[in-house]
Amino acid sequence: xxxxxxxxxDEGLLFASDSRTNAGLDHVSTFSKMSIxxxxxxxxxxxxxxxxxxxxxxxxxxxxxxxxxxxxxxxLMGVDSMFDAARLVGEELRSVIRMQSGGGPDQSSVDxxxxxxxxxxxxxxxxxxxxxxxxGNCIETSADTPFFQIxxxxxxxPIIDRVVGTNTALDEAxxxxxxxxxxxxxxxxxxxxxxxxxxxxxxxxxxxxxxxxDSGDAYFGALRNxxxxxxxxxxxxxxxxxxxxx
Numbered sequence: 001x002x003x004x005x006x007x008x009x010d011e012g013l014l015f016a017s018d019s020r021t022n023a024g025l026d027h028v029s030t031f032s033k034m035s036i037x038x039x040x041x042x043x044x045x046x047x048x049x050x051x052x053x054x055x056x057x058x059x060x061x062x063x064x065x066x067x068x069x070x071x072x073x074x075x076l077m078g079v080d081s082m083f084d085a086a087r088l089v090g091e092e093l094r095s096v097i098r099m100q101s102g103g104g105p106d107q108s109s110v111d112x113x114x115x116x117x118x119x120x121x122x123x124x125x126x127x128x129x130x131x132x133x134x135x136g137n138c139i140e141t142s143a144d145t146p147f148f149q150i151x152x153x154x155x156x157x158p159i160i161d162r163v164v165g166t167n168t169a170l171d172e173a174x175x176x177x178x179x180x181x182x183x184x185x186x187x188x189x190x191x192x193x194x195x196x197x198x199x200x201x202x203x204x205x206x207x208x209x210x211x212x213x214d215s216g217d218a219y220f221g222a223l224r225n226x227x228x229x230x231x232x233x234x235x236x237x238x239x240x241x242x243x244x245x246x
Contacts (some may be wrong), residue, residue, distance in 0.1 A: 001190035002033055002151040004048040005160070005177055006117045008129040008141040011170045012201040012208070013119045016177045017048045018151075018185075020192040034196040035060050037067075037076045040206040043122040045076050045085050046198055050151035051114025051134070058096045059089065059114070079122070086118040086130035086138040094136030115150045120200060127202055155187045156180030170199055175223070178213075182224045195220075 004017040017033040033056070035047040049056040066075030079085045093114060100112045118138070119129035131148040132138045141148065146166045149157060156179075163176045174197070184191045199209040213220045 001188065002050045003149070003153065003156065003181065003184050003191045004033055004050055004117055004151055005147060005149045005153075005156065005180060006046075006048060006119050006129055007147040007160075007164060007168075007173050007177070008119065008127065008166070009146060009164075009168055009170060009173055010166050010202070012199060012204070013046070013121075013127050013129060014170055014173050014177060015046050015048055015117070015119065015196075015198040015200075016174075016181065017196050018181065018191050019194045019196060020190060021053050030194070031057075032196055034198060036198065036207060036210075037063075037120075038206055039077060041123070042205060043077070043120065044200050044204075044206050045082070045118065045120035045122075046200065046207075047089065048117040048150065049114060052100075052110075052112045055093070055096050055100060055112050055114040056116075058100070059092045059116070062092050062096070063089070081125055082118070082120060082122055082128035082130065083138075083140075085120070085122075086132055086140075089116050089118050090132045090136035090138055093132060093134065097134055117148050117150060121203070121205060123205060127200065152184055152188050152191050155184040159183060170201070174199070178220060178223055179227050182220075182227060 002018055007014040019030045019032055021029045021031050031053060033049050037045040063075045067077050076085050079088055097112045113134040115134060116132040118132055121127040129141045130138045143166055147160055147164055159180050160176055164173055181195055193215050195213040197211045198207055201208040
């Protein structure tokens with residue numbers, strides 16, 4: 001399992017993903033779930049993925065191969081819009097799942113499904129963010145739903161629902177995203193550090209900021225402690241119900 005979140009805001013786009021793919025008492029695997037396709041001044045496209053690792057790596061590899069074989073306008077480098085980018089990712093995802101699930105009876109119990117978040121900006125249009133489903137279809141964010149999550153999303157959703165709107169500043173959105181990761185990591189061992197972060201400011205047409213948070217990150221440690229202490233303080237300040245009698 002993994003956890004990824006992306007937000008489409010007035011100032012630009014924010015992306016965050018964990019890097020854990022398997023967790024247990026004696027084994028933890030770490031792979032980045034973030035891929036970036038960039039031609040500064042023309043386009044920047046960020047992919048986040050969750051689900052079967054073989055599926056997601058195959059999709060990313062196939063997209064990269066399209067670009068390598070058709071320089072400089074193959075694959076995601078050749079699409080005319082972010083919708084076309086999301087549609088291309090969906091087509092490759094559906095194709096890979098179909099190919100891998102048809103491998104024979106021994107594959108019948110394997111879940112090859114995966115999901116992608118595809119966001120960015122191509123010159124001539126506004127920044128856009130899409131959620132791509134295993135079936136290959138996609139949906140786009142809106143003013144009412146400015147963020148998407150994939151993977152283990154239920155623990156981190158409440159804080160984002162309460163805080164994030166399209167007018168939220170990128171720095172505030174980043175703080176909120178990290179709190180959502182803390183909530184998820186505390187409740188599910190299958191999500192863990194490192195966390196990959198990327199920002200794409202509106203009309204920058206390149207990645208404006210990129211950072212990886214590992215176990216030694218001082219800010220994330222302080223944020224986790226501050227959030228926990230703040231929750232306990234607010235909880236202790238809540239009044240007891242008037243109708244409760246011991």
